[in-house]
Structure formats: structure tokens, C-alpha cells
Amino acid sequence: MARAVTTRHKIIATAAAWAVALVIFFPILYTLITSIKTEPEAIAGFNLIPSFTFENYVTVQTQRDYIKPFMNSVILSVGSTILALVIGIPSAWAMAFSPTKRTKDVLMWMLSTKMMPAVAVLVPIYLMFRDFGLLDTRIGLTIMLTLINLPIVIWMLYTYFREIPGEILEAARMDGAGLWQEIVYVLTPMAVPGIASTLLLNIILAWNESFWTIRLTTTSAAPLTAFIASFSSPQGLFWAKLSAASTMAIAPILIMGWFSQKQLVRGLTFGAVK
Amino acid sequence: MATQNTRGLARLMMAPSVILLLVWMIVPLSMTLWFSFQNYNLLNPANVSFAGLFNYRFFYTDPAFFQSVWNTLMIVGGVLLITVVGGTLIALLIDQPIFGQGIVRILVISPFFVMPPVAALVWKNMIMHPGYGVLADINRLLGLQPVDWFAQYPLLAIIIIVAWQWLPFATLILLTALQSLDSEQKEAAEMDGANVLNRFIYLTLPHLARAITVVILIQTIFLLGVYAEILVTTNGGPGYASTNLVFLIYRTALLGYDVGGASAGGIIAIILANIVAIFLMRAVGRNLDR
């Protein structure tokens, strides 16, 4: 039997893989196609060839002020990520470079707070937000998103910081670097890729969060998740516009996601899979 | 860096996150616990009284409660089944020598990054819609009656939508694990006379067991909290056919304004989550120890 992979094997595998991939991707593809159809076209039946009109993208903005929820999504995901990093970096730093016997336990505890079902605290959080005037505010929601993603942010940063070889820091110390110089010239440049990866993954997770962003907002702070969810009741001739809104809502995150596969594995399997 | 000075500094650096998460854990949860023993309805906020276990008994006797627990378990179990089996198969397929593996990966991984409201609406209106959905068109092509998914099989429809979103996650994790299987082991097995199927059963599958365990554990945590997909498609209906525990509690709280009831439901949700976690940990815990 020939050791080399036969071309026949390669062709069959390729065909099967592409078929499966296209079936899985189809809903997204069809949304994109529908978004550049006219409304009558959109409900006329299955059709893969659109008329390439961009009128829907324009209408969504003018009729529904699409910019506002879009900006809210941006502010909430970026804002909560930056806040999580500001709180998380010192934490992960301390845990990675000055570990104690309890460090692993603290980390596990932090991760366990993420496993609490959100709905269990829906009532108190809703009431507290109402009483403190935080309902439907960007501040309130930013705080929520920061809290629920903080464990993952700290976890990811911790794993990246731990990968910085201790010997390089010792070499810096031998080379005469004081603590501050060690941080500025050696530690930080080596930590930047890890921080960037954590930032990327967290923006994705915050953008797509679909419980608190829907339940704690109404109009002014509603991000895209709530905006899209508000179209759940059928209203006839609107599907092409909704496709345009959907495409714009998922496009940035989709593209970010394509580049963050490794980070996803690291961040969401908590190191159990390499 | 392990001197006396840095120990104090380290504690200071960890303080904000530890305090924040501690407060986040304790305050809302204790409030929920407190509320669960109260008669407290937002339509009548002045009239708050101690209710003992009334709220819990109410849930226990409510047929909708058991239906919702069952639906929750169905959603978790159904999605796990589809994603683990499907993920393994797709990972095996992608791991083959194929042209354009990078693009195939990107296509397969995409559903995970689609926000749940969009995913739900796309499936509801474009694919499962009995009027102009793709599946309806296919049915008509085959001479069959189009299926009204959300009326006839609402829970199944939810399961399909959620499974579509999580399949990429399982695939990616399993593919990563698959590619870490030492090729020398495979060659040794081949020398020992194992054919493709045997190599899969005795080498690949045990190696994947750990990754599958992780996938199951992580996904379960998130699947217990499916919400937006139900909100946007069936609203829990028809009746309670597609209501899971999260949705039931949401309805009790924000549609029924029943703070006491919803809080009791919340405590039950936590207990359920812990039971599932313990059961899972015991059933698959040995895989993680290896």
C-alpha cells in the first residue's frame, strides 16, 4: 500500500470538508446575500443571486438609527474590556509572579463565580439597578459586563504571564535592572501579546452577551443584542432590512473571531486543552 | 521576586478583583435567598411579608416548573449530543489533508461568533419559516408539507439553533486536541497491526476523551443559561413547550412581577446547576485526572 496520501483521498476529503463547511456557514452566507436583495426579493423564495442593492443598509440607519445601538455595543464591549484589564492585569501579575499556596484556589474560586447561573441574581440585580438609577445606562451595563468576564480575563492573563520564563527576569536583574526597569524594558514587552489576545477575546464575549444586555436596557443604552432582539415579532416586508442590520451586527466580531481561534481555545477551556 | 516587600504589594494588586468578585458573589445571592422567603410582588410593593417555604412549594406544585426543568435538561443533553458527536466527526474530517484547510476552519467556526439574537432570527425567518424559509422550500421540492418548526417542534428548533452556535466550539477544541496526538504513536500502532478503525478506537478516542470532557463541562455551564434564543423565537411557547428554567424565572420576575417566586426559582436554578456539576464531575472527573 502506498504511504503517500493519494490524490483521490485528498479530493474526496476536500469535497466532504467543503460541503460540511458550506452547510454550516450557509445561514450566515444567506443572511449576507439577503441583505443586498430588495424586500420583495427577500421573501420571494430561495434565491442565491441578489440584485446587489445597498438600500437596506441605508434604510436601517435612517429609519431606525442603527448607529446608536452599534455605538452602544462598541462602548460596552471596549469599555468593559478595558475596565476588566485595568482590574485584572495587576491581579494576574501578582498571581503569576508572586504565587502562594493559595493562588490556585483563588483562581478556581474566581472561575466558579462565572458558573453561577445569571438568572439566579436577575431579581436583586434588576432591583438594585432600578433603585440606583443604573437601569438602561451604559455605566451600569459596563459594570455588569466587567464583572461577568473578569474571571476569564484574569485567567487568560495569568496563563500568559506564567509563560514568561523566569530566567529572563533573572538575567535582567543580573544585568543591573531595578524593579521598575525590569517591568518596563523586559516584562511589559513580553506581556503585550498576551494582553492583546485577552483583549480580543473579551471584546468578542462582551459584544455577544445576550442576557444582561437585553434585560437591563430599554432604549438609551441598548446595544445591538437588544436592538436585534426587538425584531422578534414578524412584521412582513422587512426581512432584507433585518438581514442588513444582522450582517452589520455580526461582521466585526466574525472577523475578529477568525483571528482569535487560539485565544478561544486557551480562554474558554481553562487550560485543559492545548 | 519573592521577598517580603513584594508579598504585601502582591496582595494589594489582587485586592480590587478579589473584593469585587466577593461582593458580586455574596450580595446579590444573599438578596435572592432573602427574597425567596418573602411574599413580594412588584405590583404591590408595599405588601411584603414572610412567606416561609410558600414560594418553593408553589414552584414545586407548578406543572410548568417540572416542564421547564425537563426542557432545560433536554436542551443541555440535546446540544451536547449534537455538538460532541458532530464536533468529533467534523474535527476528524478537517484534520485530513484537504485543500484550503484554513478557509474551511473559518467557515466552520463562524456560527460561534454570531450573537444569539441574530442566530435565532436568522433560523426563525430564513430557514425554519414555514412560508419562505429554506427548509420549507426544500420540503415543497420533495413534495412534502412544510414543517412549522416553532409550532410543532419548538424545543427541537431551539436545540438545533443552539447546537448550530456551539458546534464550532466543540469542533475547534476537538480539532486542537486531535492535532496534538503524537504522530509517532499512530505509526507505532500501525506497525503493531492496527487498522484505521482500531487506531481510532484505541488511540484517538482515548486521547480525545479529555478534550471531550472539557467540552462537555464548559458547554454545560453555558447551556444551562440559554435565554435569548427562546426570547426571540418562541417566547417559551406554545404554552411551556420551549420554556427552560431560566425563561420560567424570567417570566415570573418580569412578566408576573413576582419577586418572591422568581427568587425561589433562582435558588432552585443554582441547586440544579450544582447537581449537574457534581454529577458531571463524578461521571467524567477521572478523565481530567489523567
Added chain:
Amino acid sequence: MGSITLSRVSKSFGEAKVIPSIDLEIQDGEFVVFVGPSGCGKSTLLRLIAGLEDVSGGQILIDGKDVTQKAPAQRGLAMVFQSYALYPHMSVRNNIAFPLKMAKVDKSLIDKKVSDAAGILNLTDYLERRPSQLSGGQRQRVAIGRAIVREPSAFLFDEPLSNLDAALRGTMRLEISELHNQLKTTMIYVTHDQIEAMTMADKIVVLNRGNIEQVGSPLELYSRPRNLFVAGFIGSPRMNLIEGEFARSKGAKTVGIRPEHFALSHESGLWSGTVTVAEHLGSDTFLHVNVDGIGQINARCDGEFEARHGDRIYLTPNETKLHRFDEQGLAI
């Protein structure tokens, strides 16, 4: 300029007393090798001298000044790590320049020193590259270059060659020895490889479980080992150690004979035995012989000497080259 004194230095990690008490004198300009099996404390000792670990007791003096409490950078030493520990985000030039930058040396002087060091180490063509673009041997040289520019009182090497393949190791051994001849600076070198120790050292310190077994020149350790441990550790292949009747007849518990101190013959000799394995290296042949009444013996003979598995052979040990050891394992 680069003399180092260790006075009753001890180190414990929690309950474990890794180094009970060490006294050692290192003269300026010496090439000293710390050698011993894994876990003997040689790396720990090096790190204590460097200041990367604090001593649990005792004093460390450099050029007569007590540096026991001083931070690593203030001791005037430079270290070459086993993994080289190069800064991955800096070019070779910036890696080598880093210690000078930390010392706030003038920029033009930095450039000159970097080019000098690069010149000595043949790195001039690689100055703008990143460590990831270099081979193992080149990275090794960058690590050495970074140490050289500090103009330290002593260089500390922590198993620098263990990550290199055999051929490269041989070349780098020579380069480091030549560097020592050129710079004439004290060098303390840690290795588990006794061949590196024998070929490079002016003075060898043999360590075992935190204790110094013997200090001396390579030949001293080879021909006059103070105890069984040193006798069995130094020298490859290993010294033959014989107990029993033969040892008692020489007035000792154990007798040691190196493989090269036998006269071999096909006809007659003091001992006789059967060849179990014959290792032909070309220039030498090592015969593993099952000697009647003695046990397994490894004997070296000239490559031309013919012997095969199963042959009966006669060995006569050289009486003047016997090493005798008493009940405690000390040389008599």
C-alpha cells in the same frame, strides 16, 4: 580582581538543608568547575554566588568585600544561563547593550563595547537579528556577549552547553576555553558532564548532596581521588572498584584500578577471565571481562590487540596504580 571566598555558606529550602556548609577559595583568573550528579547543589551554589538566591548562613566575599547581602547587580558578576535567557523582543545588539543601558553608560561608549564584544564572538553580522532567528550556538554567544560587556570580576556559567548537540558542544567548549585565555577573568562553570570539567578547568570542585567531596586540579582528582565518590565520578570509563578477598589482601575495604592500568595478554597474567563484550573504538579497545573470583572488570588496551566475545584473557593490574579505600570510603 576576581577572587571569591565562600565561608561556611549554607542554604536551606524550608525544611530541606540543600547545602549544609561550604568553604571555598577561588583565586583571581581561575577557571573553576563545579561538577556533580543531579541534585548535588552545584546550580544552587552558583545562584548563591550570583545573588539570585539568599544564603541561609555564612558569608560570600568578592575581592575581600562582603557581598552576602548585596543584590545581584551590585556584585559585579555576569551570568550565562542554561537557556541563554535572551530578551526575545530585542535585537542581538540591544541584548548585548542592555546591561550597559542599565548602568547608564554613554551611548557612543555602548556602541563601541557592543562591537568589540561582537567582534570577539563572531557576531558582527548578526547584530540586527532577533534571537528567534539565530541558531543555538549563536544564541549561546549572544548570552556570553551580554556577560562580557559588563566587564565583570567573574563569569558564572550555568550548564551552558547542555542544550547543544554533541558536535556543537565540542566547538563551544574550545571557544569558552579560548575566551578564558584571552580575557583572563575568573570563570565559575557548572556542569554535570565530567568531560567538560576535566578539559576546561584549572580547578574542579566535586559536589555531592550539598557537600564538597574534593577540590583540586583535574589531574589531581584523576590520580589521587580522596574518596570512593570522586574515584567513581571522575574518569570515563569508570574506575573499576573491587571488594572482597583481593581488597583485603591489599589492606583495604575497596580497591580501585583504572581501565588503562592493566597489562593484557592471551597467555598469562595475575588474573584470568572471559571477555563478555569487546568495544572497539579504533584507537582503543575496552574489554569487559568476567574475571574469575573478582567480578566484572573493564580494561583498556591498544586498538590493535585482538580479542573477541568469549575469549579467555589474562590481566595483570599495575600495583603502583592501585587506589585503596577504607570502610568509610576514604583513600588510604
